[in-house]
Amino acid sequence: MANYVPPVEDMIFLLSNVFDFDRQMAALPGFEEVNTDLAASVLEEAGKFAAEVLEPLNRSGDEEGSRLENGEVVTPKGFKEAYKAFSEAGWSGLSGDPDYGGQGLPRTLQILTDEMVSSANLSFGLFPGLTRGATEAIGHHAGEDLKALYLPRMISGEWTGAMALTEASAGTDLGLLTTRAEPQDDGSYRITGTKIFISSGDQDFGGNIVHLVLARLPDAPKGVKGISLFLVPKFLPDADGSLGARNGLSAGALEHKMGIHAQPTCVMNYDGATGWLIGEPHRGLAAMFTMMNAERLFVGIEGLGVGEAAVQKATAYAKERLQGRSLDGSRPLVPIIEHPDVRRMLLTGRVLCDGARALSVWTALQMDIAGRHPDAGVRNAADGFVALMTPVVKAAFTDFGFETAVLSQQVLGGHGYIREWGMEQFVRDARITQIYEGTNGVQAMDLTGRKLPMEDGELAPRFFALVKESLQSAALVPGAEAITTATAQALDRLERSTAHILARAEDPAEAGAAATDYLRLFALTTLGWCWTKMTVAALSAGADAAPAIRRKPALAAFFAARILPQTLALEASILNGPDSLMALTADDF
Template sequence: MPSYTPPTQDMQFVLHDMLKVAESDLPGYDELDREFTGAVLGEAGKLAAEVLAPLNPVGDAQGCTLENGVVRTPDGFRDAFEQVRAGGWPALDCDPDYGGQGLPYLVSTAVGEMFSSANMALNMYQGLTHGAYNAIHAHGSDDQKATYLPRLATCEWGGTMNLTEPHCGTDLGLIRTKAEPQDDGTFRISGQKIWISSGEHDMAENIVHLVLARIPGGPDGVKGISLFIVPKFLVNADGSLGARNALSCGGLEEKMGIHGNATCVMNYDGATGYLVGEEHAGLKAMFTMMNEARLGVGLQGYAQGEVAYQNARDFALDRLQGRDVTGEKNPDGPADPIIVHPDVRRNLMDQKAFVEGARAFTFWGAQMIDASHRAGDEEAEAAISLLTPVIKGFLTDKGFETTVLAQQTLGGSGFTREWGLEQFVRDARITMIYEGTNGIQALDLVGRKLPKDGGKAIMAFFDMVKGDIKEMSGEDADFDSAFLEPLKAASKDLQAAGTYFMQNGMKEPNNALAGSYDFMHLFGHVCLGLMWARMARAARAALEAGDGDADFLNAKIATGRYYMARQLPVTAAHLARIQSGADPVMALDAGQF
C-alpha cells in the first residue's frame, strides 16, 4: 500500500525563504510567520496522511455507484469529508462575511496540495464547491450571496460547474441548453450536461449547480451564453431546503482514474434556475471558476507527481538489486539498493527537481492571485493571467510524466495494483484533459495571452527575469555559472520564440499555432529555471547565516543544479521546433493520415 508524507519542510522553505511571505506588505500576510504556517500545514498534513491517504486506494477500487438517482461514494468518504468540513479547511480563504476564515489564497493552495496528493478524487468535491463559491461571490446578487455562500464555504452544500454537452466541449458557442424566462424572474433550465465532476453524491445536503445555458432570442455563439444557479433542492426564504428541483443524474462515467469522484451526466428537465449577473454574460462569470480551477489542476498534476516520487524514492532506498559499479555499498547484503545506480538516480532527480520547482512556481502564482485580489495589483493580475495556461498545461504534462517515471522506478512492481503507482499514473492523466485540454491551454497562451495589450505582460516577465539575474549576479562565480547563465540562455530562447511568432504569425497564423505547445513548455521551463535560481539563492543565504537544516539546504542547491544542467537546456530544442514553422506539421492532406 502506498504511503504519503506531507512535504511541510519544503513548503515552509518556499513560503519563508524564497517568497518571504511574513515580510510582504500584502493584506493578511503579516500573520504568516513560520510558527503560524507551520501549525496550519502540520494539522492539514496530519489529516491528509492519516485520514485521506488511506482512503485513496479504497476510492479507486470501489468507485461510486448510482442507486435510484442517488450517487453513493466509496466507504469512508463521508466520514473523511465530514472531518475536512469540521476542521474548517474548505473555508480557509473564504470571505469572513460569509463564514470564511479570510486567510490568503496562498495558504489554501499549500493545504490543497497535501489534500490532492493524499486523495485527489475526494479533494475534488470541495475543490469544485470552492469554485462555485468564487463565481457567486464575484458575480452573484446580495441575496444570492447570502443564500448560498455560507453553506458553500463550509461545504455543507456542494457545488459544480456545468459547461460541456454531448455535442460540444471546448467550443462553448455550440451550447444548446435552454433557459426560458418565467414571470417570477426565474428561468426554466432544460438540457443535458456531461462530465460533471461531483455532480451528484451523498456527502452534502444540497448541491448548487452553476449551469451555462441560452436565453431564447439571445445572440449566437458565446455572446449568447448566460450563467444560472440551479440547486438540487430549492431553497426557502428562511434558508431551509424545499422541494427537489427538476434535475437528475442520468449516469456515471466509467473512467480511467479518479474513480472516487462522481463524474456525472446531468439532466435538466425544466429545472428552476436563477440568473447570475447579467443576461448573456455567463462566460465571463464562469471563467471566474475556470481560472482558479486551472491553477488548481496544475497543482493536482504536480501533487500526484509528489506522492508518486515519495513512493519511488522509498522503493529505491529499499530494493536490493545489482552492485554499485564503483564498489559495493551494502557488503552485508546480497546486493546494493537500486538507488546506487546512476540511471535510477537520474530518474529520481528528474522527479524531485520537477516537483520542487513546480511547487515554488504554483505558490508564486498563488501569491500573485493574492496581490491581485487583496491589493488590486494590476501588474500581478496581468502576470497570473499570462501564466495560468503555463501552470495548467506545463505542470500537468510534466506531473503525469513524473508519475510514469516513478512507476518506472519500481519496475514490474510499479505495474501492479498493490504498490499504488499505477493509480497515481491513471489519476494524473485527467489533469492534462479537463478544465481545457493542454492543447487549448497552449493556443490560449499564444493566441490570446501573449499578444494581449500589445504583449505588455510578456515584456514585463522578460524585464523581471533580467532584473532577477542582474540582482543575483556577481555574488558568487559558481552560482552565476550554475544558475544564472543557464537561466539567461533559456530566457533568450523564449524571447526568440516570441520574436518568431511576431515576425511569422501575423502573415501565416499556423506558424504560431503549430509552435504553441512547444512555446508553453519552453515558457514552463524558464519559469522553473527562475524558481530554482531563487530557491538556490535562498538556500545559500540560509546556509551562510547558519539557519535551518544544512542537509536539506545543500540538497536543495544540488537539486537546482541538476535542473539547470539536465532539464533547462531543452528550451533550445523547443525553440528549434517552433522555428521550423507550420510546414512540417501541415504537410499531409487530411486523407493521408
C-alpha cells in the same frame, strides 16, 4: 509502500527564505497579521489531515469507486465521514470570504493546502475544489440575495458545488451548446438539457449541491455570445436555507473512467429545473471564466500533488529495493537508488515537483497582491502575471505530474504495474489533469494566442525583466553559477521564440504550431528562475539548514545540466514554423 509525507518543510522554506512571505503579507490590507508562523501551523495541520485521514482512503476509494443506486450517487466507504471532518475542521472555508463565514486566509496557503490534499487523495480534493470555484463565481457575479443564501453554506462545506459546461456536441467549443433556459414569471428560469463529464455532480454527503449551468435564453444570439450562466440547486432552499423540494435535475449515469474512480463524474439531466441567472444575460461565459480560471490553477496544483506523492513513494522504494551490483563491482547487491538511470528518473521528478511548487507559491502571491494591494498599479501588474501564468501552471504542472508519475512507476518496474503497490493509480489519476478544465493543447494556444498579445505584447517581456533582475543578482552568489548561466541561456531562447511568435501573430497556424513547444519552453525557463532563487536562498541558509534545504543547490545543478537543455530543441522546433505540420491534406493522414 511508504506513506505520504506532507512537504511542509519545503513549503515554509519557500515562504520564509525564497519569497519573503512576511513582508509581502504586511503590505496587504487584511493580511497584516498573517506571517510564516501562522502559515506553518496551518500547513502542518492541513498536512496531518491529508496524510492521516485522506490518504488511507485513496486506494480503497479507487477500488470501490462511486456508484449510482436508484438514481442517487453513493461515494466509497469513508468519503462521507472524511468530508464531514474536513468541513468541521474549517478547511472548506480556508480562503473563503469572511463576510460569508470564511477564514479569509491568503490564496497562497490555500494553494499549498490544495497540493497536499491532491497528493493524498485526488478524487476527494475535487469536492472542495469545485465548491470553492463555484463560490468565487457566485461571489463575483451573482446578486446579493443569491450570495446571502448560498455563499455561507458553500463556504462552510454544508453545501457543495459543481460546474456544468460540457455537452456531447459542445466540448472545447462551448458556442455549440444547446441547453435551454426559459424565463418564468417569478424571475427564475426553467433549465432543460443534458451535460456530461460533470465532476461532483452528485454525492451522498447531505446538504445541497449547487450547479452552475451554462444555457441559452430564447432570444440568445448564436455562438459564445449567446451563453448565460444559471445557478441550479439540487434542492430548492427556503429563504432560511432549509432544503425544500427536489429540483428537476438528476444524475442519469456515471462516466466509466480511466482514473479518479472515487470521484462521481456524472451525466446530468436538467428537466425543467429551476435556476436563477448569475450576471448579465448572454454574458455567462465571462462569469463562468471566474470559476474556470480558478479551477485551471487548481488543476495545475492537482498535477503537482500527484507527482509529489508518486516521486516520494518511488524514492522510498528505490532505497529499499536490492537489485544489481554496485558501479565499482565491489558489492554484489545494492539498493537500486545507486544506479544512474534510477537516479535520473527520481531526480527528474524531484526537480520538476520542487520547481513547480516554487512557481505555485509565486503565482499565488501575485493573486493575493492582485486582490488586496492598495496601489492600483501594483494590483494590475500582479493580475497580469496571474493571467500569464494560468495556462502555464495548468498545462505544465499537469504534464510534469503525469511524467513524474510514469517515471516513478518505471522505478518500481513490474511492481509499478501491479495495483497493490499503488503506482499505477497515480498514472491513471494524473492523466485526467491534462485533459479537463481545457486540454493542455488549448492552454498552450491560450498562452500564444491570447496571453502573449496582452498589454500590447509587453506582458511577457515585463515578466522576463523580472527574471533578468533575479539572475543578475544571483550571478554574484558563489555556488549559483551553473543554474544562473543555464537559466539565462534558456531565457534568451524564450525571448527569441516570443518575438518570433508575436511577429507572426496574424498567422493562426504559426501560433498554433508553436503553442505546445512554447508553453514547455516558457515553463522550463520559469522553473529555472525558481531554481535560481531557491539555490541562492539555500546557500544563504548555510550548513545548519535541514537536509531538504541543503540539497537544493545539487538539485538545481541537475536541473541545469539535464532538464534545461530541452530548451534548445524546443526553440528549434518553434522557429521551424508550421509548414511541416500543415503540409498534408486531411485525406493524406
